[in-house]
Amino acid sequence: MCGIVGIVGTSPVNQALYDGLTVLQHRGQDAAGIITIDNNTFSLRKANGLVKDVFHTRHMKRLQGNIGIGHVRYPTAGTSSSAEAQPFYVNSPFGIAMAHNGNLTNAEQLKEQLFTEARRHVNTTSDSEILLNILAHEFSKSDKLHLAPEDIFAAVSEVNSKVVGGYATMAMIIGHGIVAFRDPHGIRPLIFGKRETEKGTEYMFSSESVALDTDGFEVIRDVAPGEAIYVTEDGQLYSQLCADKSVQNPCLFEFVYFARPDSTIDNMSVYATRVNMGTKLGEKINREWADKDIDVVIPIPETSCDIALEIASVLDLPYRQGFVKNRYIGRTFIMPGQELRKKSVRRKLNAIDREFKGKNVLLVDDSIVRGTTSAQIVEMAREAGAKNVYFASAAPEVRFPNVYGIDMPSAAELIAHGREVEDINASIGADGLIYQSLDDLVAAVAQENPEISRFETSVFDGNYVTGDINQDYLNRIDELRNDAAKSVREQAMSSSLELHNQDSDSQDD
Ligand SMILES: O=P(O)(O)OC[C@H]1O[C@H](OP(=O)(O)OP(=O)(O)O)[C@H](O)[C@@H]1O
């Protein structure tokens, strides 16, 4: 689930892009990049690592210009090689750079078409490089030296008619500006805002509103599904719906886990949806677990804290932060590879014994995906002296792969795949396990925006909103991207040279 930002400003944008990326870091910890335009020339810095490690003062000084885009990456296609860090760039037509959050489901066909129809070569295994080339090919169909807003929108419409999957993206075009667009189902989030300056209005796009807040931009609204917003280099804003059919099916998992609680997505406060999740789950616990003598509610930091606090209030029980989170360890779920994820849980969380000793504890998490966290946490609670360890998950059983930008390609790696609650409970070693129902989860989120009639819920129910996913497809991505296949590919990649700024680090350092 990557994070993207873009600014068309009236003064240098490097610092604001950097600050925006730091508050989107929770969406991608593997790589970061910023590209700006100054004097009709791109300046790019991208590398593997966290924002604070990728950009040093010398890089920031070189990222000059009043317009730029940035990206933090959590890979869902290709590899985690720094050659696949974003933004991507093509030199024709005009010079275009792109930052993309999401995942295309017809990337293979598009890559083939790019070669046969446009003689375009895609050098990496990233779907985002394909998306950029599809857009570039559409732009190149016009023989104009400068594209008008209607030409830009016509190209985005063509892209939307060819590309399938989840994408919230922005393209920055030399001599033009930034065009931001969102897939016709609005699966991935994208919002924009403005800031008034003495020299005129500045515009900013972001995956989440938190980056607009941090940079002092006032939210205008979310980009609508299938809509494109084009802001020219001199700050003129144009918008148009670029899809024949568009519906709003935002990803439910953004609210459960991905987004920050202080963001709003499609007019829904993420925090409010999490509190609602706590209310619903608390009520279910009251209904179904009257026999369990719970002493205390303990969250599994960090994402579940708001949910657990509300559960404690519904159950009228004390809420205690029994686990301390090491603030220097990132999110474990979006780390690459199961070994690293597993090791990181204990590095990240440590129990305070006195909150557990002799007590019946209710541990609350937002979700159980591979079961990496829950199995170890139950063990830690027991080691800390808990009498009985009960476990509640604010999301229902995660049973199906995700194909729209969450790296869960393999059903077999999901702890709930093909299993019922009792069985899952046994494998995490708890004395009782309760899941939120899907209806309750949907209601908890929809309560904040009743206009949304359907969410993207595939990881829970196997229904994929784009309608192009069948078992053959799922088998293929499983084969390509399961943990074992990924580690073989990563090793192969590490022995090959990259095309972009290979070794630039060692020269600069
Ligand atoms: O069942 P699993 O495969 O372990 O995945 C689910 C866990 O991973 C996430 O936490 P993470 O550490 O990524 O981030 P957080 O600090 O925001 O909770 C999520 O909040 C769950 O705790």
Ligand SMILES: NC(=O)CC[C@H](N)C(=O)O
């Ligand atoms: N998480 C994402 O949005 C990933 C974007 C893109 N598919 C990549 O792998 O780089």
Ligand SMILES: [Mg+2]
């Ligand atoms: Mg967590």
